[in-house]
Amino acid sequence: MPLAGSNTVLKEPGPKQRIASIDILRGLVMLIMAIDHVRDFFHYGHPEATDLAVTTPFLFFTRWITHFCAPTFVFLSGISAYLAGTRRTKNAIRAFLIKRGLWLIAIELIFITFAITFNPLYNVFVLQVIWAIGGSMVLLGLLSGASLPVIGTIGFILVFGHNVFDTWHVGLIDKTFAGKLLVSGQGFGEFWPFAPKRGFLLAYALLPWAGLMMIGYVFGSLYVKTYDAVKRRKILLYAGLGALALFFLFRYFNIYGDPAPWASQKTASLSIISFFNVTKYPPSLLYTCMTVGAALIVLSLTENVKNKFTGILYIYGNVPFFYYLCHWYLIRFTTVAVFFITGHNSSQIYNPHQGPIMFQPDDFGFSLGGVYLIWFCVIVILYFPCRWYSKYKQTHAKWWLSYI
Template sequence: MSFDNNTHRITAIDWLRGIVMMLMALDHASWFFNEQRIFADSVLLYEPGVHFAADQFFTRWITHICAPTFIFLAGASIAVSNFQRRRQGMSGAVIDRELLMRGAFIALLDIVLFSLVGGKPVLQVLYAIGISMMLMVYLQRLGTEAVFWLAILIIAGGESLLMLLWQPGGDVPLWLALTFAPDFGATYTVLYPALPWLGMMMLGWVFGQWLLTRPSGATAPHRLLLTCGWLALTLFVIVRGLDGYGNLFMHLEGNTLVHWLHVSKYPPSLAYTLLELGLMAIVLSLLMRLESFNKTINRNNPVLIFGQTALFFYLAHFVILRIMEIFFERGSLEQTYVITLLTLVILYPVCRAYRTLKWRYPQSLLRFL
């Protein structure tokens, strides 16, 4: 595991972030151009008994890892960034202010920019990330152990509270939509209520703290991740197999792989969180092993560049997909994959140039992207 000399980042984390950004581009290209796209990841969206085409289902399913991974890694990056800034002599008050400002900026992108484009307030993943980052300013003061157990309580016990307050299809007050329950109303849409995703960011922060403070002789990070990943997947099998608590009304309707993997993302069920964070931990473990074998890191690798410019990538890829609508109509899944590849090819030099500019002016407003 190594730190990039220019950005003080862990390379394996940026690789993983780059991978999920590419998968996210596939999901959004499917949203724009795939006539048969599946969007049934919630009891609010799914009609029991519907049969899914395997290619369409797995195209959607492989992108499920994106949001949990990005939010978990954002938590880890907060811990690493704060450590680096303290080492550079920055005061705690300035570090907290920077994190508050960045979180507010990210949340406002959803609340203002994407809502204007959508014609109504639409709160998606940037809202959840931004609000969670702002809350982390205060939560991290509780200490690593307290944050860990609070994260476990939110992830494992949040469904208990939600089921007391919410019934699918019923009215959702604004405060509940912003915190726990999604709402697909006519006046506003909340896809990512903040608190379930906050738990994932808290876990990421705990992992980042452990990376920085683990004593010599402690378990290697890749081994810890591998162990935690398999544990999470084992718990997923148990929770999904019992088909009760932890599934958020998305019950098993058969014993096929599609039935087992069709879990609730909106809001994230315990089964969904265990599955996606488990897979993420295993992939990150493998990337850390790969990093340890690489004597030199190719700084211009597309995956690394996308991972180091993730928020800029997120904004820019929507612009490119909108432009693509001039040349392509909605059509087949094969066309969706081609458009995704074209989008990534176009984004590579743009993101590379942006990264160069951002590194050249590290204290400019570009640091928020």
């Protein structure tokens, strides 16, 4: 992939460069992401959307569309990390990425874990997307002094090569906490205890996501001000089309890249679901190609698009971490309110079927239509604080704004 010219750095951080198309895409996936989180808490019965025995086309689509969120956000974080480096010395960007990564991990363990579980005893610490982004930033910070080809090569090896381990789950990879945390992480929600009735909920294996952030970091070189915009859009478009072509080719013939091959089913709709039902935990090569390929195309096609809808998306995408924290707490406080409004009582706060996640009795929730209605209300309510915080960031230069 052609890269931008030499990465000129300044002695002190300069004005932050905002790329409208990046914020628009980030805003879009942040809104879509909230569908899945609302569904997690409000969908009656919590049916497994990717289980072909129980899913429906509408339910599967509701889950499938949210697959694009985490990889797009991680990839864009890599781009943003590169752009942040153009305003700092090498030592400064290394320190910034490591500190921000550790900060995100702390936020995941303390604030997001509580938002998800509403369990003040912290019987479980959740390690999902913010942990993956934070850990990836730490690794990227340690590698930031290397050249772009080196970082890109490591990223491609991690993304393209980790599915080699799909049939090899032995030894340190499968039997140690570090192995599962870094590489394996088979499936979502594996519990790793570190004390009686206390442990980590492993959801995101670090290295595949770190590889994706490294690839995003390399693509960030296309966004320096001196790079030709027409050439950048072509590279993004062709890279996106190439990733999707690889997805369809490898997926159709079940060549490589996903531990769960697709197969013809008893109905055409189930066969289509089987084809697109790729593995997120950990993110398979084909999952990454499908999602990031589409994201690259959107980045290419929206670079010069400006209208009311993209303006709204830009607001959300300009304050992603602020939105992320707020949306979790809004969803969970809404869960508690609906819990009591619908006649449930304090004896039902804890449900042994839900483990450490509070306010989830078996008879709680709504149909998918109700889920979408709650989701729409959530994102509309959050628009106003996001707009306020976006304006605040644009008119203030406080150091902590880089961390929230």
